[in-house]
Amino acid sequence: MAFPRSRRVRQFYLSMLFLITGRAVQAASGIDPDIRREVSRLPEDCTLKLTVWPKGPGFTLRKTEAGTLRLLPPQETSDADMHMEIQAPALGFTLFTFRESSAAAASKGRITASGELALACSLVRILNRTEIYLLPRRIALRAVKRYESPPKKHRRRLHVLFRTLIFKPPGGSP
Template sequence: MLESFSRSTARRARRQYVGMMFRFMGHALEAISRFDKTVIDEASALPEGLVFQMTVLPAGPSLAVEHTGGGSLRYLGSHYQGPVDLSIRFKHLAHAFLVLSFQEKTVEAFANDRMVVDGDIALAVRMTRILNRLEAIILPRLVARRAVKEYPSELGLLEKVPGAIGVYRRVAFSMIRDLRKEGLSQ
């Protein structure tokens, strides 16, 4: 009995962690697309109006962002139900947890058949580069090297620190704004 309780508790904790990370990543993608030239250039090549979703199968946590044009991304939330042009779906919560806790790189998870891409593979590669850039900027270098395929050699401390501060500041403000909206709607 105790063993099944601890397994279910661990499963709930992983689900909450993955959900929180998706929510953070959605806000962070929106934030970084406002000022990072590399992300803006990558996102500019996406079709305007493209909706990208990352989710856990069958009905796990998710995030959705839309390219609004000019390289700018807009976070659509964790409960987006509209049409999706491109999605990366983890086959199991445990697989998403491995990637989002930086125990496994995204490319390794894909190679290990832990995720499925629905949509244009070239656009999925572009979105992965955007996610890698985000991780390289906001994570400490030691952790980022575990998370991304190749740490950007041109990303120096003078670019990384202000970029990370900018992302975290914008994420904090947008998450507070969302919490206020949620509080007003209840």
């Protein structure tokens, strides 16, 4: 069963984590060359959505003309080319407290994916790379299958965190 017991605390935690992760992915997509390469292979205008069933939270990212990802405001998040859905808030909590990696969650059928699964693979790689910037190494080790320290990690980490906090979009319109 879920920990902590209070659903409201858990929901608040998840909302915060989704907000931070969504912003961080947007920021990292303008900074990390591997993420940029991954995004460049996505179809134009492609939208990727990650939510928790039944009532969220979640985020939607769209590929911009500049080849980065942009976090869409909630009112623009209806349809997506690929939608990943975590099957329960408690399972989302396990994933976002980094007690289970996204690969393990996918392999256990805890996440539903609707749409082209190649896009789901891209989103998971982008999330993993972003987590390496966001999280201390010891925690990131639990969240990703293989920890690869990117070049200039500390400088880029500061850059990603700064952009996440001030929520500066990485240029380009959706």
